[in-house]
Structures are given as structure tokens and as C-alpha cells.
Amino acid sequence: MNWDTVIGLEVHAQLRTKSKLFSGSAITFGTAPNSQTSFIDAGLPGVLPVLNQQAIVMAIQFGLAVNAQINDLSYFERKNYFYPDLPKGYQISQFQRPIVGKGHLDIWLDDQVKRIEIERAHLEEDAGKSIHDAHTNYTGIDLNRAGTPLLEIVTTPCMHSAEEAISYLKALHQLVRFLGICDGNMQEGSFRCDVNISLKPAGSTKLGTRTELKNLNSFRFIEKAIVYEQARHQELLESGQAVMQETRQFCPATETTLFLRSKENEHDYRYFPDPDLLPIAISMEQINLIKKSMPVLPAEIKSQLEKAELPTDDISFLLSTPATYRFFEQVHAQSDADVKTICNWLKGIYARALNDNNLTFDNPTVPAAELALLLNYVAKKTISNSIARQIFHKLWEKEGSVDEIIEREGYLAATNDNELESLIDDLIKQYPQQAQDYRNGKEKLMAFFVGQVMKQTKGQANPELVNDLLKKLLA
């Protein structure tokens, strides 16, 4: 029997706000436990939440980016349950009326566009962390993460394979990073995913019983978890057993999913509107203002680069991180070099140098302006590609600016038309016989003169330029 897999995804994207969703605490990752915990985050008696407006703007930016309906009136509700790292005994979230309604994100699969339906996106606060391995006799509670703003982005059950799911997640990951609303750091949990998966007989319109896979934080794990779960469902169904509605956890060590809790043991969260917070009213003016300040989205960048006839691989490279594309744009804006040349430089020598030093384009060692200047010299054939490479390495080692390096290393002699000309004039005077022989048709002597120029310029002269000048001066 053939089966259709049905997948819906819930992504928790941590918003890059300056402070928490309802308090002024910072949200920097990896600081000392409870050093970013205010009285509000700790849920002390009598304190009250105050909404961070930056989170609202970011949620609206996301909504606009996925062509979603922005609800003019949404509100926060309390999700009630007891847990040691949930200080108030409830999580402030959105339930009945999220800030972002239905939208969609188009993804590319085998050169085909597939539209992923987004059901909703809502704001909520993160919980703290229970730390079980720091002490032998007790569990530690770190509330630094408590109150961190999350945007939970929920799709309809519209995906049918691990490949589609991963493709959507990568597109979403790229989108939130290009919007600048999430750093996308999956290891630190800034972008994590719950998967809802079910199987149904091929062609059937009735959905099967689903299982939910919780808190996956790597694309590879998500893919493995889906593939495993798909097979597990299929095996159960084909042997006549029922799939139980339950929450499962992916175990990276065994690459299997494990039972966490059943539907019956789910909490009754007793959602109700949080009376400490006013409803969020969003006006058309506010939306229009945010529209005007939207960054260029990956899809649009992609189509621009396609128009510039950049190959798909190069486009993917430039869009791999917002910093990569931002750096590319800066170089492009200041350079006469063509898009392809710039891309080759970034993808090749520059990316290698970054990799070797464990760096990224977030902290580019060689400034965009210097690289642009260097590529301008190459474009004007002032210097050769090989000299440009040597200069790049010196730039990397911070040995000065492009012009300083050229001056100091005597690349100018080898690169400047006039200086090369006078050098060639001197050579012709030095070797009059050879010059005469060349003019009489002994063309092989060209190589002799080129060799001499190269010898005198320590191999740094642009060979093309040398050839042109010799031809002119020996004529």
C-alpha cells in the first residue's frame, strides 16, 4: 500500500530585540546563570509585564514578508502550567488571536515553486532552563532565557516529505535572518522546530493520527527524525496497528524518536486573556511605516542576481548569510568589477581565508572598500590577478592599504604603463642586437624580452600589458 506523508511545522524563532518581551533584561546568550533576570522575569509578587514594542515591529515585519494578514487587534493570553523553570506558573503567549494571520512562503524544489501555507505566527515568552548536570544533589534554575521573545510560526499540514520540510525550514531560516529579526543560531536554540507528522493512504482526504516531535534544533536532526517517524508510522499501519497521538523526542545518538507523553497526559493549559496587558492594536499607518523600512527579501535578491546571470551556486553562496550578501553589496557598490568576478573573489580566496581563521563575513578582515579598490585595479588591468592575490593576502595580514602595499612592494613599477615603458626602452637600449633581430622577423625573441621584463619586475608585471608594450615599442 502507498502512503502519503503529511507534515506541519511549528518554528520558534527567537527575536533579536534588545531586551526581553516584557522586561528590560538583556537577552545575550551564554551569560552567567540568572545574571539577566529581573524581578519581572523571576515572577516576584506584584510586578507587572510591559510589552516590548520592538517585538511587535518584528512580528509585523515577518507578517509582511510572508504576505500575511496582520491582525489589527490581537491579544496575549496566559498558558497555565507548573514547571520549575516557568516562574509565574504561566507563559504569556497568544492563542485565540495571534498578531500574524494566514500567509505563505514560496520555496523552490527541483526548479518548481511550492507554496507553503502559513497558518499563523504569534508572540510568546520563552521559559527558563533547568540545569540538571551542574550539581549532583539538586537541579539548578537559570532564568536568563525566561521572557525572551519568540515568534512561533505555524504552517498548515501542507508538506509531504522531509525534503520539502527541510527546504521550507531553510527558506524560513534565511528569511528571518535577512529580515534581521532572528540570528538563526540553531545550536543556541534561536531557531527550533516542532514537527507534526501523520500518514494516510495515498489519495485519501482524511488525515491520519499525528505524532509531534518536539524541540529539534538542527536541519539534519529534523530530516532524520521525519524519515524515522515516517517509517515507524508506516510499519505500524501496515501491521494493522494504530498510531497513538503522542509527543515524541528525537534521540540524536540512536537517530530514533522516543515516547515523551501521550495525548491523555497533555496539560489543560486553561488559556485566558492576560489582564495585565492591553490588547495590541495595530493601525494601517503603523503597518505602512514598517512596510517602508522593510529590507530587501531573499526572494527578490535571488531574482535580481538571476537577471545578472549569476549561476545558482553563486546565488546560493551570496544568500548563505545576510552578512555575505551585505558584504557583496558593499563591494559591488564601490567597484567596477562585474558581479561574477566579485562573487568569485568572495566565494574563493576570501571565503577560504575566513574559513581558515574560523571567521565569517560578519567580521570581514579586509574591508569592502579595499577589496573594491583591488578589484578595480584588476578590472583596469593595472595589476594582474596574481598580483591582486598577493596584495589580498597582505591586506589580510593588515600590512597596509591596497595603495600602500603596491607602493611599498614596487608593484607600481610593474603595473604602471609609463614606468614599464621606460623599463622596456632601457632593455631595448641594453640589447640592441636582439631588438634588431626581432624587428627582422625573429619573433621568438619576444619571449626573451618578456623574460627580461619579468626578471626586472620580479614577475609582477601584468604579462598582457608587457606583451602589448613590447609589441608597440619594438615595432
Place this chain on the structure above:
Amino acid sequence: MNSLRSMLDALLQKQISSVELTNHYINRLEKYAHLNAFISIDTEHALQQAKIADQLIHNNQAKALTGIPIAHKDIFCTKNLRTTCGSKMLADFQAPYQATIVNNLAEQGAITLGKTNMDEFAMGSANENSYFGAVQNPWDTNRVPGGSSGGSAAAVAADLVAFATGSDTGGSIRQPAAFCGVSGIKPTYGLASRFGMVAFASSLDQAGPIAHSAEDLAIILQAMAGFDANDSTSIDQKVPDYPNLLKGSLKGLRIGLPSCFFQKEVNSAVQKAIHEAVKVFEQAGAVIIEMDLTLQPLWVPCYYVIACAEASSNLSRYDGLRFGYRSSKASSIKELITASRTEAFGEEVKRRILTGTYVLSSGYFDAYYLQALKIRRQIQQELLENLNKVDVILGPTTPDCAFPIGNCPADPVQSYLADVFTVAANLAGLPALSIPAGFKEGKLPIGMQLMGKPFSEAQLLNAAHQYQQMTDWHLARPDEDKL
């Protein structure tokens, strides 16, 4: 010195020093300690503050309340004194921050002498639900002072402080004010900040003052109220100059008398006193308009569904983990939370948490909580529509006077009926005050409630003030020999 105004004048004219005044109250506090109106007292700090106040007065730097010794209901977080909220759960809780209204009053020079007793987490109408014991009513020490701000009302009635703060979720300022023969106002929802006030039911809670007269209330409210960025439900608008607005004549004031406030369940002495008061208003030129509030039977049920629902969630943070009482009997996290709450919450608090959890549970949410929200909106509409036809709605604050201590009805719903006339103002977010309007059997105070449109505090206070210019119920004091 029968009024806050005369006390302020005496201080400014240096007829008395703040230190003298503070010592006067400290002596009374000690003398009448058996009333159990206080949970914590800080005489040393108060006297330090009094010295500073005298210096300020000497330097002509006095503010609106400089040198006045006061008390805060123990629901307001204070940095110098623990904040127990009348509960074993918070018996040793020391807040690292201060409630905004505490700061506001301190900024105007008020001196905190102590924290007053209250029903645990403000749940109760008799102050009998306090972990720190019942409070005696100064008018009859065998009787309750009302609740939940029972300590504050008793402290003011017995002149243990110049005035006290209270909180009112369903009548917790007005009902004890009525029982203790003092004046109290619950402002419009959002007028006074809720920051640092331990939450009972967030959409209903409001802070307000308890004092001897409407004029006192006007002076205090002026200092207490105001926008606070730390409270999202606080209203960003200028606070009117209440003391200066106690001027208008009552001529033409439209007073609504709802028939439901004069049903047979309401004690006849109370009814008689309120009708007498109405005559006083009429003589002053007010127009009396009879009205029906048809949704009145739904006030209490609606209130208890919403208040308990919010309380069940607000009280979830008391899990014994980060602060407050922690049980020593637990061996797992679930047991720890359960045991801490079981051991540290009182009966009434547990009852309301259970009720609130029930009405929010799936399967019951629509029938109870959602229904209550709809009814709340209708109640609000009915009151606002009627307040378009009249300026104030007048009636008794409570159906009867203070009842004996230990005489609480076995059926908790019966005790909820003590709030029958007061909860409406909280459900609708309206301002309402209670002032003394007579005595039952010559010794038990009767309270009169005035309720108005949102932000009509100035009008309510003026109506009450004009009434107090024509009557002297607010000047009566309990017999000190029987205290």
C-alpha cells in the same frame, strides 16, 4: 485635629512636630495593639523619617503630605518592611522593590509607620482569613472590621495612623470602611498604579485610600494616583486637583437610586440611614432619580467567576521555588510544589484557586469564564447607560453592619454576599466611595456608597464632601474606653 488638613496645617504652623505626631501614633499603636490591625511596625524608621520631615518643614520644603504617619495594607510591596499579603506563603517575603503608590506617597512626604492586617491575598470580607489572625472592629471589638482591607480600616477608625492605603477587588476598601465608620475610595480602574501591589484579580484590583473624610481622601488620592509606565493598564492622563475641586454646590446633582439597593434582604436600619442621607442631598438641591439595575442579581456570580479565574493564575507563582514558603516534606519537584501550596495557603485561598481553575478548565471555560466575560460587558453597559442619566448612583455600601467575629456563615457563598453592592464598580471599572451615614443600634457604623462614571472621582469626592459638611457621622469616633 480631626482631619488630615488640620494635621497638615498644624505641622506647617509648627504647632506640632512630625516627631511628636509620630510618637503620638506609636503610643496608640502600642496601646491598641490588641486590635491586631498591624502585621508589621517600624517605629525606628518612622521616627527617622519624622525627623527629616521636621527639617523639611523647617526649611519650607514641605510637600503635600510631609510628616504624616500612615500605614500601608500589607499587599503593597515596601523595601523597609516585609510584605506578607496576610499569608503564611509570604510571611517572610521581603520585596526588593516598592509599589508605585508607596513611592508616590513617600515622595509627597508621608511616613510609613507599618503594614496593616488583611485577608490572605485580599480574599475575604471579614479579615478573618488572615494568617496573622482576625482584626477587631474598634466600634465593637467582638465584631469584624470587614475585609479585605480590615486592618487599614480599623487602624484609621481607632486613629492609629492618619490614614491608610487599601486595595479593592470587589469592595475591599469600601466594605471595611463602611464597617469601621470611615471613608474609603476605590478609584477608576487604571487611575492608581498596580505595580508592586500583590495581584489578586488583575482586571479588578485597584488601590485607594482609607481616611476619615472625603476631603482627606481627595488630598491622599491626589498624591497616590497617576500614570505609571510599569503598569500597562495604568491610564496616561493628568490627575485632577481633587482637593481644589471640593467646591461645587449639589444643586442639580442627579442622584440615581437603584431599587435593588433597597430589597428586603437589606437591614432596615441601613435602609433608613440611607434614606435619611438621600434627604440631606435633596435638601441641598440634588435631584433624586429612581432606577432599575436589572442585572444586579448577576453581579456577585459574575464577579466570583472572573476574580477566581484570574486569582488561580495569579497565585500560580507561589510554588515554593524562588521565594516564599517552601515545604520540607517533599521528595520530588511535584511534591515540593504541591506540599508548599497545601501547607501555606489558607482555606479560602485554596477554595478560590480551585474555583478559578475549574471555571477555566476545558469543557467548563465556555459555560463559566466566557459567559462571565459576556455578562461583565453587559453589566458595564447597563451601569454606563444609567450613568448617562444620573451623575452618581447612591446606595448602602453593604446590606448590613459588622457581624461578630467567628460568626462566618458555613456556606462560603453566603459570605460572598457581603460584596453584593460593591462588586459592580470593579466589574465595570468605575470609581466608587463609601462614607459613614449613620449607626445601627447606636453603635455600629453604616456606610453609604456613591458610584460614578469613569474618572469622575472629583465629582464623587465633592458630593461626599458636601454631605460631610452637612452631617457629622464622619466625625464620630469609637469609645476609647471600650477599645
